[in-house]
Amino acid sequence: MRSDGRELREQRDHEEKSKVSDLALFGGVKMFAEPQHVGRPNIGDRKRLISRIEDMLDRCWLTNNGKYVQEFEREVAVLLGAKHCIATCNGTVALEIAIRAAGLSGEVIVPSFTFVATAHALQWQAIVPVFSDIDPETHNIDPAAVMRLITPRTTGIIGVHVWGRPCDIDGLTAIAQERNLALIFDAAHAFGCSYKGKMIGNFGLAEVFSFHATKFLNSFEGGAVVTNDERLAKTVRLMTNFGFAGYDDVVYVGTNGKMNEASAAMGLTSLESFEDFITVNRRNYDAYQREFADVPGVRLIEYPERERGNYQYVIIEIDSEAFRLSRDELRQVLWAENILVRRYFYPGCHRMQPYRSLFPHAGLVLPATEALVERTLCLPTGTSFGVSEVRAICGLIRFASEHATEVRRRLERNQRGGI
Numbered sequence: 001m002r003s004d005g006r007e008l009r010e011q012r013d014h015e016e017k018s019k020v021s022d023l024a025l026f027g028g029v030k031m032f033a034e035p036q037h038v039g040r041p042n043i044g045d046r047k048r049l050i051s052r053i054e055d056m057l058d059r060c061w062l063t064n065n066g067k068y069v070q071e072f073e074r075e076v077a078v079l080l081g082a083k084h085c086i087a088t089c090n091g092t093v094a095l096e097i098a099i100r101a102a103g104l105s106g107e108v109i110v111p112s113f114t115f116v117a118t119a120h121a122l123q124w125q126a127i128v129p130v131f132s133d134i135d136p137e138t139h140n141i142d143p144a145a146v147m148r149l150i151t152p153r154t155t156g157i158i159g160v161h162v163w164g165r166p167c168d169i170d171g172l173t174a175i176a177q178e179r180n181l182a183l184i185f186d187a188a189h190a191f192g193c194s195y196k197g198k199m200i201g202n203f204g205l206a207e208v209f210s211f212h213a214t215k216f217l218n219s220f221e222g223g224a225v226v227t228n229d230e231r232l233a234k235t236v237r238l239m240t241n242f243g244f245a246g247y248d249d250v251v252y253v254g255t256n257g258k259m260n261e262a263s264a265a266m267g268l269t270s271l272e273s274f275e276d277f278i279t280v281n282r283r284n285y286d287a288y289q290r291e292f293a294d295v296p297g298v299r300l301i302e303y304p305e306r307e308r309g310n311y312q313y314v315i316i317e318i319d320s321e322a323f324r325l326s327r328d329e330l331r332q333v334l335w336a337e338n339i340l341v342r343r344y345f346y347p348g349c350h351r352m353q354p355y356r357s358l359f360p361h362a363g364l365v366l367p368a369t370e371a372l373v374e375r376t377l378c379l380p381t382g383t384s385f386g387v388s389e390v391r392a393i394c395g396l397i398r399f400a401s402e403h404a405t406e407v408r409r410r411l412e413r414n415q416r417g418g419i
């Protein structure tokens with residue numbers, strides 16, 4: 001039995017609320033003493049990481065296609081069963097390079113319900129992102145909506161595998177073939193996920209991953225373009241390194257998109273814990289699912305059982321009628337308790353700048369997106385998070401709903417200035 005201070009603090013951290021005035025929002029003690037962030041990094045075996053860093057320093061090779069970058073690229077390609085992996089400094093630059101190497105110009109169709117980098121990677125190089133609506137069931141780009149947005153200026157489509165759930169790859173592939181458009185996937189969430197039994201990384205002209213600290217698999221910062229297209233792979237590799245084909249031999253316009261050795265060392269270390277990360281995420285996800293089973297108005301998004309998934313995102317949709325509080329009212333309750341849930345991807349790319357000014361009426365064709373951004377919350381999970389924390393958070397959410405009338409009354413009173 002442990003009776004040290006840590007145990008005591010944890011017990012106090014997770015204390016249940018028995019009345020509404022116990023909520024931190026109304027003056028009670030915060031459920032968590034420390035902020036609980038979404039997307040805290042999954043960290044593997046730190047001894048392995050440190051020994052790689054020592055080795056890197058001993059060899060005095062810090063970047064420029066070093067041993068670890070080469071090893072990381074090889075291992076990623078093997079894991080995904082894809083021919084080529086080009087590691088990059090981050091996912092956004094990988095997207096920019098893939099877009100450029102694919103020769104996109106004019107207009108490219110993307111979902112608005114995505115991280116803003118998907119749109120920025122186009123706008124940054126003066127390509128117009130045309131925002132498509134989504135299927136509210138899957139949160140992913142809707143091929144029927146894509147069809148309606150194709151114009152003579154359209155050159156490509158970027159599908160996003162939101163939350164790691166593959167978008168309708170077959171539907172988009174058929175459109176791309178029929179209309180002669182390039183098809184790229186933003187697979188930033190989908191490392192280790194599969195579509196119809198085949199690993200993400202093998203679809204479209206290229207798929208782009210992010211290994212940012214908050215993603216399932218991280219290399220501090222990092223990304224990769226993965227493709228089975230030999231010519232595209234060559235172009236991407238040149239572009240990632242200023243267009244250098246050899247010493248003093250620049251054959252292409254390029255940028256600096258290289259991954260460094262420290263990042264590759266971290267990436268390799270993360271890869272060694274790949275299965276453990278999934279196990280922990282799955283354990284947390286299953287706990288959330290059990291806890292939410294009897295909470296009206298909370299819908300936990302599900303992952304396809306027959307596919308491989310990384311379970312990195314715990315996303316709930318709040319039906320404010322059944323739950324009796326709005327998503328934003330619940331968010332206030334949770335934030336006050338130090339549970340820093342996020343409203344991904346509120347308010348939608350089309351309502352962020354510069355897109356909001358450039359396309360003020362984009363929302364007219366995005367009804368599913370505009371409805372969804374009012375409902376979603378992303379909850380904490382990952383290797384720094386345990387089942388008892390999950391239970392505590394779910395208990396709190398259930399409590400807020402059960403006492404919705406009083407919570408709302410006190411919230412309104414707070415807003416009027418009193419406590």
Ligand SMILES: *Cc1c(COP(=O)(O)O)cnc(C)c1O
Binds near residue numbers: 092093114160186212
């Ligand atoms: C994280 C993310 C990116 C950007 O990746 P970085 O490595 O952070 O540059 C792009 N698209 C989506 C959908 C993302 O979630």
